[in-house]
Amino acid sequence: MATPPGRTAPFHSVRYALRLLETIAGHPDGIRADELGQATGLPPNQQDQLLRMLVAEGYAREPFENVFAPGEALLMLSGGASAGDGTGDDGDGEESRRRFRDERLQRALDALRDSLNAPVYLARYADGELEVPRISDTPDAPGVNEWVDFRSAAHATAIGKCLLSQLDHDGRQDHLARHRAARLTSRTITDRRVLLTTLDRQPPTVPVLDFQEYAVGTLCAAVPLTAGSTVGCLALSLPIGEAHRLRRAAEELNRQAASALLSLSL
Structure with a gap:
C-alpha cells in the first residue's frame, strides 16, 4: 500500500537534504544543480524543493544561477568560521556553534x-525520562498548563505516547x-496492557493524538x-474549541518538521 503523501516527508526530506549538503560541502566554490543531481x-x-529550503535556511547559497555553494549556516555548524567572527576549533568556537545551533532550532x-x-x-526521551526542553508559544497561543509533571504523565499525553512508541518493549515496560x-x-x-497495545499499534509515520487525556479542554x-x-x-496543543483543526494541524506539523529536524541533525 502506498504511503500517504507527506507522512514520511520529514524523515526522507532530511536524509535527502543531508545528502545534498554533504555534496555541496565538498564544493566550496559551488556545484551546478545538474551535477548535484548526478x-x-x-x-x-x-x-529543487530541498535546495530552496536549504537556501532559505542559510545552509546553502546560490552565488550564480543554478550553482550552489555552502551557506553561512552550514559553515558555522560544520566547524568553519563564520565570515569575520574569527571562531575556530577552540572552546569559544564550539560554544559559538552551540549557541548558533540553538538559535536556529528556536527559530524553526x-x-x-x-x-x-x-x-x-520539542520533547525527547533521555536517561529513562521524558523531557520538554523547548516550548514556543505566545500570549495568544499559550502552552499547556503543566498541572501534572510531564515526566509522570507520558501515558496521558501525545508527547509521552509518541516518545514511548519509539522505545522497545523493555524500555516501555521499564518506564511504566x-x-x-x-x-x-x-x-x-x-x-497497562491497553496502553502497551496502543503503543504497539501506533504507525511510526502517523501523528499521535491526545483528546483530553491529560487535561480537560486540551487537545x-x-x-x-x-x-x-x-x-x-515535535508536538502542538489546541483548546477544545479548535478541535476541528487538530488533525489538519498535526499533518501540517509532520510536513513542516524537516527544518527543525535538520537543525538537530547537523
Whole structure:
C-alpha cells in the first residue's frame, strides 16, 4: 500500500537534504544543480524543493544561477568560521556553534508556531525520562498548563505516547514500572496492557493524538523527531474549541518538521 503523501516527508526530506549538503560541502566554490543531481541521484523536482529550503535556511547559497555553494549556516555548524567572527576549533568556537545551533532550532520552532497558530513543543526521551526542553508559544497561543509533571504523565499525553512508541518493549515496560499510569481525566488510559497495545499499534509515520487525556479542554498532537540515536518528537496543543483543526494541524506539523529536524541533525 502506498504511503500517504507527506507522512514520511520529514524523515526522507532530511536524509535527502543531508545528502545534498554533504555534496555541496565538498564544493566550496559551488556545484551546478545538474551535477548535484548526478551525485545524489535525487529527482529534479525533489532536489529543487530541498535546495530552496536549504537556501532559505542559510545552509546553502546560490552565488550564480543554478550553482550552489555552502551557506553561512552550514559553515558555522560544520566547524568553519563564520565570515569575520574569527571562531575556530577552540572552546569559544564550539560554544559559538552551540549557541548558533540553538538559535536556529528556536527559530524553526517559532516559525512552526506562527504557521500553525498553535504552541509547539520539542520533547525527547533521555536517561529513562521524558523531557520538554523547548516550548514556543505566545500570549495568544499559550502552552499547556503543566498541572501534572510531564515526566509522570507520558501515558496521558501525545508527547509521552509518541516518545514511548519509539522505545522497545523493555524500555516501555521499564518506564511504566517507574511511573504509575494515574487517571488524570475520564479519558486517560490507565490499563497497562491497553496502553502497551496502543503503543504497539501506533504507525511510526502517523501523528499521535491526545483528546483530553491529560487535561480537560486540551487537545494535543505529536510526531516523531529522530536525529541519530535521539528519541524525540515535535508536538502542538489546541483548546477544545479548535478541535476541528487538530488533525489538519498535526499533518501540517509532520510536513513542516524537516527544518527543525535538520537543525538537530547537523
